[in-house]
Amino acid sequence: xxxxxxxxxxxxxxxxxxxxxxxxxxxxxxxxxxxxxxxxxxxxxxxxxxxxxxxxxxxxxxxxxxxxxxxxxxxxxxxxxxxxxxxxxxxxxxxxxxxxxxxxxxxxxxxxxxxxxxxxxxxxxxxxxxxxxxxxxxxxxxxxxxxxxxxxxxxxxxxxxxxxxxxxxxxxxxxxxxxxxxxxxxxxxxxxxxxxxxxxxxxxxxxxxxxxxxxxxxxxxxxxxxxxxxxxxxxxxxxxxxxxxxxxxxxxxxxxxxxxxxxxxxxxxxxxxxxxxxxxxxxxxxxxxxxxxxxxxxxxxxxxxxxxxxxxxxxxxxxxxxxxxxxxxxxxxxxxxxxxxxxxxxxxxxxxxxxxxxxxxxxxxxxxxxxxxxxxxxxxxxxxxxxxxxxxxxx
Amino acid sequence: xxxxxxxxxxxxxxxxxxxxxxxxxxxxxxxxxxxxxxxxxxxxxxxxxxxxxxxxxxxxxxxxxxxxxxxxxxxxxxxxxxxxxxxxxxxxxxxxxxxxxxxxxxxxxxxxxxxxxxxxxxxxxxxxxxxxxxxxxxxxxxxxxxxxxxxxxxxxxxxxxxxxxxxxxxxxxxxxxxxxxxxxxxxxxxxxxxxxxxxxxxxxxxxxxxxxxxxxxxxxxxxxxxxxxxxxxxxxxxxxxxxxxxxxxxxxxxxxxxxxxxxxxxxxxxxxxxxxxxxxxxxxxxxxxxxxxxxxxxxxxxxxxxxxxxxxxxxxxxxxxxxxxxxxxxxxxxxxxxxxxxxxxxxx
Amino acid sequence: xxxxxxxxxxxxxxxxxxxxxxxxxxxxxxxxxxxxxxxxxxxxxxxxxxxxxxxxxxxxxxxxxxxxxxxxxxxxxxxxxxxxxxxxxxxxxxxxxxxxxxxxxxxxxxxxxxxxxxxxxxxxxxxxxxxxxxxxxxxxxxxxxxxxxxxxxxxxxx
Numbered sequence: 001x002x003x004x005x006x007x008x009x010x011x012x013x014x015x016x017x018x019x020x021x022x023x024x025x026x027x028x029x030x031x032x033x034x035x036x037x038x039x040x041x042x043x044x045x046x047x048x049x050x051x052x053x054x055x056x057x058x059x060x061x062x063x064x065x066x067x068x069x070x071x072x073x074x075x076x077x078x079x080x081x082x083x084x085x086x087x088x089x090x091x092x093x094x095x096x097x098x099x100x101x102x103x104x105x106x107x108x109x110x111x112x113x114x115x116x117x118x119x120x121x122x123x124x125x126x127x128x129x130x131x132x133x134x135x136x137x138x139x140x141x142x143x144x145x146x147x148x149x150x151x152x153x154x155x156x157x158x159x160x161x162x163x164x165x166x167x168x169x170x171x172x173x174x175x176x177x178x179x180x181x182x183x184x185x186x187x188x189x190x191x192x193x194x195x196x197x198x199x200x201x202x203x204x205x206x207x208x209x210x211x212x213x214x215x216x217x218x219x220x221x222x223x224x225x226x227x228x229x230x231x232x233x234x235x236x237x238x239x240x241x242x243x244x245x246x247x248x249x250x251x252x253x254x255x256x257x258x259x260x261x262x263x264x265x266x267x268x269x270x271x272x273x274x275x276x277x278x279x280x281x282x283x284x285x286x287x288x289x290x291x292x293x294x295x296x297x298x299x300x301x302x303x304x305x306x307x308x309x310x311x312x313x314x315x316x317x318x319x320x321x322x323x324x325x326x327x328x329x330x331x332x333x334x335x336x337x338x339x340x341x342x343x344x345x346x347x348x349x350x351x352x353x354x355x356x357x358x359x360x361x362x363x364x365x366x367x368x369x370x371x372x373x374x375x376x377x378x379x380x381x382x383x384x385x386x387x388x389x390x391x392x393x394x395x
Numbered sequence: 396x397x398x399x400x401x402x403x404x405x406x407x408x409x410x411x412x413x414x415x416x417x418x419x420x421x422x423x424x425x426x427x428x429x430x431x432x433x434x435x436x437x438x439x440x441x442x443x444x445x446x447x448x449x450x451x452x453x454x455x456x457x458x459x460x461x462x463x464x465x466x467x468x469x470x471x472x473x474x475x476x477x478x479x480x481x482x483x484x485x486x487x488x489x490x491x492x493x494x495x496x497x498x499x500x501x502x503x504x505x506x507x508x509x510x511x512x513x514x515x516x517x518x519x520x521x522x523x524x525x526x527x528x529x530x531x532x533x534x535x536x537x538x539x540x541x542x543x544x545x546x547x548x549x550x551x552x553x554x555x556x557x558x559x560x561x562x563x564x565x566x567x568x569x570x571x572x573x574x575x576x577x578x579x580x581x582x583x584x585x586x587x588x589x590x591x592x593x594x595x596x597x598x599x600x601x602x603x604x605x606x607x608x609x610x611x612x613x614x615x616x617x618x619x620x621x622x623x624x625x626x627x628x629x630x631x632x633x634x635x636x637x638x639x640x641x642x643x644x645x646x647x648x649x650x651x652x653x654x655x656x657x658x659x660x661x662x663x664x665x666x667x668x669x670x671x672x673x674x675x676x677x678x679x680x681x682x683x684x685x686x687x688x689x690x691x692x693x694x695x696x697x698x699x700x701x702x703x704x705x706x707x708x709x710x711x712x713x714x715x716x717x718x719x720x721x722x723x724x725x726x727x728x729x730x731x732x733x734x735x736x737x738x739x740x741x742x743x
Numbered sequence: 744x745x746x747x748x749x750x751x752x753x754x755x756x757x758x759x760x761x762x763x764x765x766x767x768x769x770x771x772x773x774x775x776x777x778x779x780x781x782x783x784x785x786x787x788x789x790x791x792x793x794x795x796x797x798x799x800x801x802x803x804x805x806x807x808x809x810x811x812x813x814x815x816x817x818x819x820x821x822x823x824x825x826x827x828x829x830x831x832x833x834x835x836x837x838x839x840x841x842x843x844x845x846x847x848x849x850x851x852x853x854x855x856x857x858x859x860x861x862x863x864x865x866x867x868x869x870x871x872x873x874x875x876x877x878x879x880x881x882x883x884x885x886x887x888x889x890x891x892x893x894x895x896x897x898x899x900x901x
Contacts, residue, residue: 031537033537033538039636040632040633040636041633041634055541055715064873064874065872065873065874065875065876068874068875070883072859072884073883073884076884109769110769143711144633145633146633146711146712147624147625147627147631147633147710147711147712148624148709148710148711148712149437149441149708150437150440150441150708150709153441153442153443154441154442157441157442213709214711217710217711219625219710219711219712219713220711222713222714222717223711223712223713223714223717234847236796236797236820237796237846237847237848238846238847238848239797239798239799239846239847239848239849240848250820252820257820257823258818258823326768326769327768327770327814328769328770329770329799329800329816329827331799338799340799340800340816342800342802342814342816344804353802353804353805353884355800355802355803355804357799357800357802357816357852361851362848362851362852364851365847365848365850365851366847369847375714375715375716376541376634376635376715377628377631377634377712377714377715378714380633380634394874395874
């Protein structure tokens with residue numbers, strides 16, 4: 001069945017080419033169908049207005065905003081910079097730790113706060129654990145999009161272990177409010193390091209199992225290879241970031257290329273899509289990059305756990321945050337890509353303007369570009385592979 | 396069975412009613428067991444435990460589910476074609492259920508022992524297509540329409556490999572009567588048609604690769620005809636919400652569900668009768684007889700039901716074009732080759 | 744390339760399209776003429792030594808007293824340098840030339856700035872509201888924004 005690989009993944013409709021014997025065109029009407037806001041595979045409340053010709057997608061128009069919670073307006077009305085952090089949790093609710101860190105980092109750079117090394121190391125551990133948890137959901141739900149239910153529950157089983165670690169650290173399983181400006185809300189509890197190490201040893205063989213079940217499954221590869229190809233130049237032009245950008249063959253990771261935290265102290269590699277099973281930048285590449293990033297994250301966590309310094313995690317937390325009239329844009333690499341916070345301060349205790357550059361928001365904007373001419377089933381594959389979280393798209 | 400009832404009760408309406416209702420005695424308990432099997436197998440594949448509270452290890456949960464479905468509000472969308480909407484689930488179930496009439500459960504029981512059994516099965520199983528189409532159309536929902544269009548295309552496409560692979564077995568057995576085909580394979584494992592049937596050894600060896608291929612293809616086509624993963628495109632929940640049964644609830648939904656499970660066993664039954672000896676014992680004369688026959692048939696059938704469950708919770712779903720490709724460009728040509736070769740070997 | 748060099752480069756080519764440059768801020772920025780955004784940005788993107796291929800973010804800001812601004816955070820993946828562009832307009836005449844044709848990613852960001860702050864990006868291919876409902880009135884991120892009492896008959900302040 002290797003021939004299907006060479007099949008074109010872009011289908012072309014031929015309006016007006018089919019004729020009846022009397023010369024009348026057999027062209028049929030296009031159908032406009034609403035995919036969402038309640039649809040199992042839009043990963044939230046995304047609405048896609050899909051123009052279909054039979055099964056072939058002629059055009060896709062995303063409508064977003066169903067989950068808009070006025071994050072930026074709320075941030076302006078806080079009485080304190082710290083109070084914004086719980087709202088950051090709720091943006092990308094699958095990688096809250098990374099969001100907290102991005103915001104805390106922006107304010108810290110504004111205030112020129114030096115964070116103690118223990119805090120930096122714990123932040124890296126938390127962010128990478130969170131990245132694994134987030135990628136696990138992305139990979140698992142992608143399995144569901146493809147019709148395979150089992151990988152989803154396997155992914156959740158492993159994610160549960162990570163959430164247990166978070167719970168023992170800060171008491172919350174989804175929205176942590178853990179990374180504060182200048183420090184952390186709690187130090188690591190006793191026994192965390194051992195448990196985290198145990199997780200790493202437990203997790204590695206499970207990745208192989210998942211690969212056997214899903215990643216290299218012939219049907220799965222057939223469904224995703226050559227589908228929704230996002231060329232590197234288009235990806236960069238659209239500001240696509242994170243695993244979605246790397247899958248297109250762009251070797252770009254803010255953890256390495258615009259360094260923050262202490263990522264430069266660890267040994268790890270940026271994973272890039274190579275088009276092993278299809279074209280570079282197809283859905284399979286976007287999927288496999290996430291799988292490989294999880295392996296890299298485990299590597300980082302193991303190194304960070306081995307080199308955890310002592311110290312007080314709340315030593316650098318400022319009592320009063322009143323930055324001078326200034327502005328700053330800080331970008332970090334979350335599980336979905338470049339999360340930037342643009343903070344404008346007017347010298348008061350709350351931000352004058354806070355803009356979150358959400359990676360999923362930008363990544364989603366490229367969807368119409370890459371999904372024209374695919375089949376309806378492919379559209380599901382593409383939406384799943386760019387891994388959006390609507391909490392972040394709509395903020 | 397029908398003849399027996401006629402002798403007992405004379406030619407009355409009661410005979411027809413009893414005759415028609417008998418398979419229900421099997422299908423309904425089977426559906427309950429199959430739901431439990433599906434849930435438990437999937438759960439253990441996914442590191443879960445599934446139902447644990449209703450009865451011992453949750454064995455009564457399917458019963459509770461049925462009671463729940465019976466009580467559920469039965470909604471019909473305002474814009475639906477109400478008559479077709481109501482009729483469709485029954486038509487779908489009918490297609491599957493009517494097939495049980497020609498399935499030989501044991502040497503003593505077959506619903507009706509017609510000589511055109513296989514032909515009848517092929518014909519009647521296509522009936523459910525009309526029901527699915529009706530359901531999708533009457534729902535007045537674009538997703539449902541998509542689902543029913545897909546299912547029509549899919550079932551009609553897979554009828555061809557199914558019919559051709561049935562033909563291979565029929566050629567060897569020389570009969571269209573499933574009871575005859577089962578009897579033909581009596582005498583133990585080595586006489587099953589999948590191993591070449593009770594023919595001379597040389598012929599068996601020559602036949603084996605072709606019968607094995609046809610057997611696998613029949614099973615694949617069977618899965619496709621009951622719309623289960625990896626061929627569950629008509630109800631692909633991640634693409635088409637729930638396909639043709641999106642708008643159904645309560646008892647009507649339960650009937651679709653029942654139809655799916657009835658079809659699962661029907662397909663397994665056809666595979667078993669044609670290729671794996673039907674009700675015959677794999678041990679030859681040991682453990683054979685009408686009662687044991689029933690046991691063997693159901694045991695073999697349940698094994699294939701289990702296989703279908705296993706496949707469902709392992710594989711992702713195909714895409715529409717890949718589905719058609721598999722049917723027309725892979726399975727069908729292989730079967731033509733099989734039929735040609737089997738015919739040649741039988742003639743020699 | 745540092746911000747000074749970028750500034751000099753642009754100044755030499757576009758002259759008065761560069762209204763102002765603040766190079767001593769933590770993140771130095773250039774203020775551009777809102778009507779000549781596109782040509783400057785095209786140059787920034789395509790010039791060999793600049794290659795600002797990545798438009799990170801476009802943010803709208805209300806500076807009070809009738810002044811609105813769009814802030815563009817650009818980065819180059821090739822040269823790994825960054826620059827911030829600003830363009831200002833007034834509430835009465837909130838027009839800024841769109842750069843959506845230069846960076847595809849700016850498309851949705853500009854729509855968001857239009858949606859929340861009412862900055863009209865001229866020549867934008869599809870300037871619709873994005874986060875708010877299409878029939879929403881007013882621009883919520885403006886500092887003088889008052890929440891409406893009712894939206895389609897539903898009470899808004901809860």
